Amino acid sequence: MKGMITICRKELADHFSSTRFTLLFYLILMVSMVIAFMVGTGLKEELKDVAKPTFVFLMLFTSPGKFLSLIQFISIFGPIIGIVLGFDAVNRERSTRTLSKLASQPIFRDYIINGKFLAGLVTIVVMMVAIVLMISGLGLLLIGVVPGPEEVYRLLIYLLISIFYIGFWLGISILFSVSFRSMATSALAAIACWIFFFFFVPMGAGVMADMIAPFDPSQASQAPELVVKNEQTRKAISLVSPMTLYSESTTIILDPLRKTTQSLILMGPFERLSISRFQNPLTLSESVHIVFPHLITLVAITLVCFAISYAIFMRQEIRST
Amino acid sequence: MNGQTIIETQDLTKVYGEQTAVNALTLKINEGEVFGFLGPNGAGKTTTLLMLLGLSEPTSGRAWVCGFDPTREALKVKRVVGYLPENVGFYDDMNAVQNLLFISRLNGIPDEEALVKIEELLNLVDLKPEPKKKVGEFSRGMRQRLGIAEVLLKNPQVVFLDEPTLGLDPDGSLQMLNLIQSLSRDKKITVFLSSHLLDQVQKISSRIGIMLKGNMVAVGRIEDLAKEKLGLEEGQYTLEELYMKYFKEGQS
Numbered sequence: 190m191k192g193m194i195t196i197c198r199k200e201l202a203d204h205f206s207s208t209r210f211t212l213l214f215y216l217i218l219m220v221s222m223v224i225a226f227m228v229g230t231g232l233k234e235e236l237k238d239v240a241k242p243t244f245v246f247l248m249l250f251t252s253p254g255k256f257l258s259l260i261q262f263i264s265i266f267g268p269i270i271g272i273v274l275g276f277d278a279v280n281r282e283r284s285t286r287t288l289s290k291l292a293s294q295p296i297f298r299d300y301i302i303n304g305k306f307l308a309g310l311v312t313i314v315v316m317m318v319a320i321v322l323m324i325s326g327l328g329l330l331l332i333g334v335v336p337g338p339e340e341v342y343r344l345l346i347y348l349l350i351s352i353f354y355i356g357f358w359l360g361i362s363i364l365f366s367v368s369f370r371s372m373a374t375s376a377l378a379a380i381a382c383w384i385f386f387f388f389f390v391p392m393g394a395g396v397m398a399d400m401i402a403p404f405d406p407s408q409a410s411q412a413p414e415l416v417v418k419n420e421q422t423r424k425a426i427s428l429v430s431p432m433t434l435y436s437e438s439t440t441i442i443l444d445p446l447r448k449t450t451q452s453l454i455l456m457g458p459f460e461r462l463s464i465s466r467f468q469n470p471l472t473l474s475e476s477v478h479i480v481f482p483h484l485i486t487l488v489a490i491t492l493v494c495f496a497i498s499y500a501i502f503m504r505q506e507i508r509s510t
Numbered sequence: 511m512n513g514q515t516i517i518e519t520q521d522l523t524k525v526y527g528e529q530t531a532v533n534a535l536t537l538k539i540n541e542g543e544v545f546g547f548l549g550p551n552g553a554g555k556t557t558t559l560l561m562l563l564g565l566s567e568p569t570s571g572r573a574w575v576c577g578f579d580p581t582r583e584a585l586k587v588k589r590v591v592g593y594l595p596e597n598v599g600f601y602d603d604m605n606a607v608q609n610l611l612f613i614s615r616l617n618g619i620p621d622e623e624a625l626v627k628i629e630e631l632l633n634l635v636d637l638k639p640e641p642k643k644k645v646g647e648f649s650r651g652m653r654q655r656l657g658i659a660e661v662l663l664k665n666p667q668v669v670f671l672d673e674p675t676l677g678l679d680p681d682g683s684l685q686m687l688n689l690i691q692s693l694s695r696d697k698k699i700t701v702f703l704s705s706h707l708l709d710q711v712q713k714i715s716s717r718i719g720i721m722l723k724g725n726m727v728a729v730g731r732i733e734d735l736a737k738e739k740l741g742l743e744e745g746q747y748t749l750e751e752l753y754m755k756y757f758k759e760g761q762s
Contacts, residue, residue, distance in 0.1 A: 195615040199601075286599025290660075293563055294616040295588040506566050508556065 192296030196304030204312045213273055224259050225324040228252045229331030246336040247443045249328040264436045271358025272379040274309040277372040278363050292507045302502045309359040317351050346442050353487045354435040360494030367498045390430040398423035434487050438480035445470035516541045516700045521571035524557050531557040533724040544694045546715035547704040553721040555704045559670050576667050592661030596673040602646030607639050617664045631659040651682035668700045687714050712749035722760035
């Protein structure tokens with residue numbers, strides 16, 4: 190265990206002192222702060238002379254502002270953090286010939302990969318906690334509303350989901366760094382995965398849904414069940430993407446008024462109006478209940494990625510050349 | 511010289527797919543010996559080293575290093591064995607002391623004890639602990655010497671040295687050879703030396719082994735092998751002539 194902690198400490202020191210990490214951290218922090226600032230000033234304007242709604246503090250994270258919400262921003266750029274932290278974790282040691290040195294020390298071989306994963310995860314925790322705290326501080330100043338206990342709990346769960354989400358990308362980039370000898374190849378493979386999940390899965394989900402459950406848009410009002418079936422199919426396919434899992438789960442957690450992960454709700458304007466009269470926010474446990482499958486899937490895919498890298502690494506022969 | 515057996519292998523074999531890298535290697539090396547391990551590239555020398563270090567699992571056969579089986583008791587072997595690979599790698603953004611301290615922590619040596627030892631070892635290998643000088647700025651010779659210091663950090667009983675003088679200038683090579691000899695002579699450390707520089711091996715080895723295409727074709731004292739193979743007495747031959755004789759026979 191001591192060996193793993195030694196490797197983890199060294200990796201942490203490497204991460205926090207590396208220029209690329211510092212640049213990325215400040216970039217993400219800066220963009221997050223700009224988004225929070227814009228959303229905060231927007232909210233301040235909207236809420237002027239109006240009774241403040243419940244959970245107004247969480248709107249800092251969910252309101253889209255002028256371009257995108259913080260949730261969307263982390264959903265798109267969070268993977269980059271994971272990739273930067275892990276794409277050269279093992280193959281850099283191989284190319285600098287330090288892997289054989291590490292492996293010839295009296296430590297279990299899995300301590301090397303475990304220490305690296307743990308250090309990456311700790312870095313993600315530090316980074317996300319810092320970003321959420323900075324945004325919360327800025328939000329307090331801008332909208333002048335102190336978050337209630339439930340909002341704090343919801344933010345903590347949001348943090349946990351974000352850590353697992355970025356942890357998944359760390360796992361996938363470590364997997365590539367174990368599988369490929371070249372650092373450039375592992376970085377490219379991780380970025381290709383990111384592009385695949387970000388662009389192609391949503392596009393492909395629509396196309397596949399139209400093939401599996403087709404409907405004629407001009408006849409949609411006559412056959413709503415076909416529209417629902419098409420939407421359900423598209424949804425099920427797009428859940429393959431960790432980005433969808435993350436966006437849906439964090440939106441539900443941070444927006445207690447959202448009661449479903451479904452984006453398609455077939456309702457007339459009068460039905461909508463009458464429902465909104467009796468609309469109460471979900472309790473925290475109800476929100477967690479809705480997104481529980483998403484959370485389990487996120488944790489599972491992160492662990493699967495790590496388990497595959499672990500298995501490959503343990504079977505590899507470590508040579509000095 | 512003829513102390514207890516410290517490295518022993520019995521029919522040690524490693525097969526990669528269709529290719530046999532090491533074929534039924536049977537060998538005994540005694541405590542305090544400098545054993546020269548010779549052979550052309552691809553002969554199976556590094557594969558043997560990796561199996562003895564517990565970094566690669568043999569396909570069949572067994573090995574013992576200091577009484578421990580490297581396959582089943584890899585950690586125990588690694589505790590008593592130092593390994594200096596060919597082209598030793600370091601963390602270039604750390605200085606010499608930081609590099610050695612990291613390795614000492616992996617070996618469970620307390621920092622206070624390690625720092626004293628590190629200073630001692632840096633003196634031994636003629637390196638000054640310069641905090642501002644990163645290892646990335648070290649010359650090839652300095653890196654090799656730092657590698658030796660790193661290997662000695664855990665007070666090993668056996669050291670595996672793979673081309674320790676590669677790329678060193680004549681003076682650096684001489685210093686390194688003297689250091690290797692003193693390890694065997696003064697500290698009773700067994701040295702398993704893999705090298706292509708035959709004149710150096712001849713100078714410091716008590717016994718040699720020649721590997722060709724995965725097979726150990728000769729093991730013994732250089733004088734005995736020369737007498738048997740070349741029919742020449744000491745001083746009438748070089749290790750190169752002896753090696754080439756075996757090599758040509760192996761080729762034919």
